[in-house]
Each structure stands twice: as C-alpha cells, then as structure tokens.
Amino acid sequence: MRLTPKQQAFCDYYIEKGNATEAAKKAGYSEKTAKVIGTENLSKPYLQEYIQKRLEEISSERIADAEEVLMYLTKVIRREELENVVVTVKSSRSWYDDKGKKNTEEVEEPQIVQIPSRLSDSNKAAELLGKRHMMWTEKKEVSITVPTFVDDIPVTEDE
Template identity: 40%
Template sequence: MSTLNDRQRAFADYYIESLNAEQSAIRAGYSEKYARGNAHKLVANSCIKNYIEERMKEIESDRIAKAEEVLAFLSASLRGEVLEEVVSTESIEGMIKPVILKKQLSAKDRIKAAELLGKRYALFTEKVDLEGNVGVTIIDDIGTLEDA
C-alpha cells in the first residue's frame, strides 16, 4: 500500500473536519478547477479512504470514556474527591457580584455513585419469591394431511 503525500494527507485531515470534499481539496492546495470536478475521486482513493477511517477510529476512541474511566470517576465521586462548581453571589459596596465556588458533591450525588458502583459489582440483590403451580396444557390442533 502506498503512502500519502503531504497534499493528500492535508486533504484527508480537512475532510475529517468539514466533510466537504471540494472545500477540503482547495484548502489542501488543489486548484479550484480540479477540486470542483475531482474531489470525489480523492475521497474514493483507497489510501486516502483508509487514512480517513483510521483517523476517525482514533478520534472516536479518544472521545468515548472507557469502563475504567467511568468506574474511577464514580469511585472518586463516592469518596468526595470530585468538586463541582457552584455560582453564588457576594455583595461588595452595595453591588452584587457572581462568584464561582468549588464544593464537594452533595450526599445525594455520592449515594447515586455508590448505587451505580453497587449495581456494577452486583452488590445488591432483590429477593424474589416465586410460588405457584404452573400446569402444562398440550393442545393438539395440528391436523393430519387428510384434514387439509
């Protein structure tokens, strides 16, 4: 598989940003005339297409939180290590000024974090009593070939 030249790589990067092939080609240094008629060919080029797919996977994986990250955040929230920003006001010389304060999460939020962690580790089980007599009824409504 051949590698991309600088202009093709620039086109692919601009295309990832805008998803507009013609404008991406122009920004990458292709002439307007070429871009107008042939930008779709650049997107269809197998090397460029593979590069775009690889970059999109990298971008996607960077954006999505992994399970370990979620569990670490819930644990930090439960322990009171996460601070939230709250807007408050303070009065200075008769004027009210907004102030941003950092405070620990509320007990309600910490309990919710504990609940979610407990669900993850199956710490809570619900007791379910099932009783009853389930009878089996067989219905023979399938006829024979002679009935058809």
C-alpha cells in the same frame, strides 16, 4: 503508502467538513478539478484507510472508556470531585466625606467557589457502581417439580 502533504490535508479537511469537493479546494487543489480530485481521492484505499484511522483516533479521544467512567463514579462517591458554584458575596465599604459624614456602600459580587459533590450525587454514583458490580440483584431459589410422562400403555392391534 506514504501520503503527500496535499493528500493528508485533503483527508483532514474531509474529516472536518464531510465534503470531498470543499476538502480538495482547502487542500490546495484547483477549483476546476476539485470535484474530480475529491471523488478520486475518496476511492483510493490508502486514503480511505488513513481517514478511518483518524476517525477512530478522534473517537477514542472524545469518548470515555469504561475504566474512566468507573474512576469518575468512584471520585464522586468519595466526594473528591469538586463542583463549581456561583455564590454572591456581600461586602460593605465605609468612608468619611469632606464634611465628616460617614458613608457606607454595600457591594454584591458573584464569586465561583468549589465545593464537594452533593450527597445526592454521591448516592446516585454509589447506586450506579453497585448496579455495575451486581450488588443489588435479588437471588430467589425456585424449586420446580417436572412431571415425567411414561408411555407404558401397550399398543393394541385395534388401533
């Protein structure tokens, strides 16, 4: 079923606010009926379906999937991932005043510089990828002799 613009606005505001009454007011329903309309809208299956679909879309956009994580770790290992670092750059400026005296002024300016990821970050990423590919699992061979019990004692009539 196709949603009306008001219903779609209600659903979007409901996702944002989490309050049906507030969402109904923001979507353009009257103040007097907002509470009833909000409850009514949430009971409609096609609106519930729309809200659920939108929540899944939002969730999938925000959360990195496994492939994205593996690609990021690989970039860190190869030191392709750049890190922003603030450095202080010192510079000096000289000039002569009206009397011919030389004046020098030193200025410190913060600048953002991009550098490759640190070696410790690379090592940690390599460790995580290694664990993912089970490269560090220890394989131990264990041989166990299992005793076999044979019930070859005849049963006597006394027992």
